[in-house]
Amino acid sequence: MDLHDFPALFQQKIDSETKIEPLDWMPDAYRKTLIRQISQHAHSEVVGMLPEGNWISRAPSLKRKAILIAKVQDEAGHGLYLYSSCETLGTSREATINDLHSGKAKYSSIFNYPTLTWADMGAIGWLVDGAAILNQVMLCRTSYGPYARAMVRICKEESFHQRQGFDILYTLSKGTDEQKAMCQDAINRWWWPSLMMFGPKDSESNNTDQSMKWKIKRKTNDELRQQFVDMCAEQVKVLNMTLPDQELKWNTETQHYDFGEINWDEFWNVVKGNGPCNKERLDARRKAHDEGEWVREAAKAYAKKRAGKNKHIAA
Amino acid sequence: MNKNSEINTNNKNTFLTDYCLHLADNSLILAQRNSAWCGHGPILEQDIAITNISLDILGQARNFYQYTAEILNSSKNNSSAAVTEVTEDSLAFLRDNREFKNCLLVEQENGDWGKTILRQFLFSNYQYLLYLQLQNSADEKLAAIATKAIKEVTYHLKWSSEWVIRLGDGTEESHQRITQSIHELWPFTEEIFINAKYENELTEDKIAVDVSVLKDAWYKKTAAIFAEATLTIPENVFAQKGGKHGAHTEKLGYILAEMQFMQRAYPGCIW
Numbered sequence: 001m002d003l004h005d006f007p008a009l010f011q012q013k014i015d016s017e018t019k020i021e022p023l024d025w026m027p028d029a030y031r032k033t034l035i036r037q038i039s040q041h042a043h044s045e046v047v048g049m050l051p052e053g054n055w056i057s058r059a060p061s062l063k064r065k066a067i068l069i070a071k072v073q074d075e076a077g078h079g080l081y082l083y084s085s086c087e088t089l090g091t092s093r094e095a096t097i098n099d100l101h102s103g104k105a106k107y108s109s110i111f112n113y114p115t116l117t118w119a120d121m122g123a124i125g126w127l128v129d130g131a132a133i134l135n136q137v138m139l140c141r142t143s144y145g146p147y148a149r150a151m152v153r154i155c156k157e158e159s160f161h162q163r164q165g166f167d168i169l170y171t172l173s174k175g176t177d178e179q180k181a182m183c184q185d186a187i188n189r190w191w192w193p194s195l196m197m198f199g200p201k202d203s204e205s206n207n208t209d210q211s212m213k214w215k216i217k218r219k220t221n222d223e224l225r226q227q228f229v230d231m232c233a234e235q236v237k238v239l240n241m242t243l244p245d246q247e248l249k250w251n252t253e254t255q256h257y258d259f260g261e262i263n264w265d266e267f268w269n270v271v272k273g274n275g276p277c278n279k280e281r282l283d284a285r286r287k288a289h290d291e292g293e294w295v296r297e298a299a300k301a302y303a304k305k306r307a308g309k310n311k312h313i314a315a
Numbered sequence: 316m317n318k319n320s321e322i323n324t325n326n327k328n329t330f331l332t333d334y335c336l337h338l339a340d341n342s343l344i345l346a347q348r349n350s351a352w353c354g355h356g357p358i359l360e361q362d363i364a365i366t367n368i369s370l371d372i373l374g375q376a377r378n379f380y381q382y383t384a385e386i387l388n389s390s391k392n393n394s395s396a397a398v399t400e401v402t403e404d405s406l407a408f409l410r411d412n413r414e415f416k417n418c419l420l421v422e423q424e425n426g427d428w429g430k431t432i433l434r435q436f437l438f439s440n441y442q443y444l445l446y447l448q449l450q451n452s453a454d455e456k457l458a459a460i461a462t463k464a465i466k467e468v469t470y471h472l473k474w475s476s477e478w479v480i481r482l483g484d485g486t487e488e489s490h491q492r493i494t495q496s497i498h499e500l501w502p503f504t505e506e507i508f509i510n511a512k513y514e515n516e517l518t519e520d521k522i523a524v525d526v527s528v529l530k531d532a533w534y535k536k537t538a539a540i541f542a543e544a545t546l547t548i549p550e551n552v553f554a555q556k557g558g559k560h561g562a563h564t565e566k567l568g569y570i571l572a573e574m575q576f577m578q579r580a581y582p583g584c585i586w
Contacts, residue, residue: 049354060577060586061404073366292357295428298485
């Protein structure tokens with residue numbers, strides 16, 4: 001086969017829904033796009049542990065504490081699967097993590113918002129995990145095999161996360177006036193940042209076209225965002241709460257909810273590092289990594305000594 | 316029931332609930348401490364491991380609290396006064412410093428990774444021996460909780476032993492760091508093996524484990540792991556005690572202030 005046939009063969013595989021596997025030929029740009037996207041996703045899981053981890057020590061009941069710990073631990077597990085998927089593309093976990101710490105790699109901007117009250121645990125589960133799920137369900141069918149398979153596992157756990165979030169808010173919505181106010185306040189603060197999670201509008205998104213062609217993505221940012229709005233606009237009624245958008249209205253013609261304009265200045269500001277917690281989140285990750293250095297060194301040194309001893313015994 | 320035997324039953328119940336609270340508080344306070352590592356561990360795999368241990372012992376604490384609540388509620392039902400129901404949450408979040416019966420070891424600060432895993436090793440080593448015997452308790456509930464928990468604790472002990480060895484016999488820095496932690500934590504180990512009144516009162520009926528007899532096995536295991544880790548057991552250390560009957564270090568107050576915040580700030584709510 002001629003070398004120039006590889007790209008055609010690759011696209012043929014994509015078009016016929018055959019998964020691309022680590023040893024298959026792939027265009028450099030496909031590999032790069034995947035590394036960028038999967039590592040960004042992995043970092044989001046790991047940085048995402050911080051805002052919720054912030055409430056583990058203050059969870060209001062033992063049951064909620066146990067659920068929250070299990071949930072945040074799941075996120076760490078998701079980070080692990082995703083770093084492993086990333087490694088199948090030829091980039092080490094260490095290098096990937098270094099890119100996060102140097103600020104080169106991004107993570108989901110949503111985690112740069114602070115968790116101020118207990119109700120935020122509910123809002124994150126319902127809205128943030130809810131938004132993530134729509135994206136991830138789509139990614140279960142993504143064209144790169146290891147990424148798709150990691151997503152299948154992750155999705156199962158994420159749907160539990162979303163339910164527990166909604167359950168926290170539901171309990172608050174049936175509680176005292178203070179609890180109800182706490183619930184509405186959290187929804188108000190997390191709604192718009194959650195809509196931003198789907199990324200820029202299709203008209204402004206540089207990566208969407210190519211990613212659709214490669215079937216890395218199967219729905220556009222705007223399609224997923226609309227799906228999310230339609231879903232939440234109904235679910236919020238169960239809570240007897242409102243979404244903070246005056247323009248939110250059912251449109252009989254489109255059979256979708258119309259909604260107001262996202263504050264794109266805020267979006268780009270947070271992406272650029274000016275969100276309320278960008279510095280804190282990155283500092284916390286760097287601190288954990290730096291303070292763990294001597295531990296990793298010791299583990300390495302010990303493993304080396306052991307290997308030496310075993311060799312000695314074998315000889 | 317004549318009056319004397321009624322008083323006797325009440326006393327026995329108080330000893331039993333105190334004992335359950337002691338076991339529960341040990342696990343809860345250590346779970347609270349360990350869970351602070353979640354998201355901040357030195358390696359992602361170990362972040363998951365310490366968080367998982369936290370979750371396991373929190374589960375044990377919940378079992379002991381639920382059993383305590385059951386006993387307290389049923390004894391209250393026997394009296395005519397209307398009282399609010401005791402729950403696992405009222406026990407964890409609405410008791411103050413002096414009512415907590417955990418040993419001092421578990422409330423000590425996390426420090427670095429070495430101090431945390433050393434505290435876990437010292438505690439799991441004890442908890443393993445304790446649950447091994449508590450499985451045979453004359454109290455069926457306690458026996459059942461211990462039987463369930465021993466599987467978890469076996470892993471905690473293995474995991475923390477491996478880390479003590481790795482850090483002790485790792486680099487010069489890790490050896491120094493963990494040696495420092497041994498000196499900081501050793502004074503809090505003696506207390507574990509001194510029976511509190513509630514333990515003494517319940518050992519005769521084979522409900523509680525006589526902790527004084529666990530000490531030799533605990534020491535032997537600790538010495539073996541330390542030897543493999545090239546670490547030394549400190550000698551002639553003055554023992555700090557008091558936690559098991561409510562006299563704590565200053566650290567517990569801050570743990571409770573944080574842990575109990577929601578229940579104190581918003582009393583009587585359902586979460």
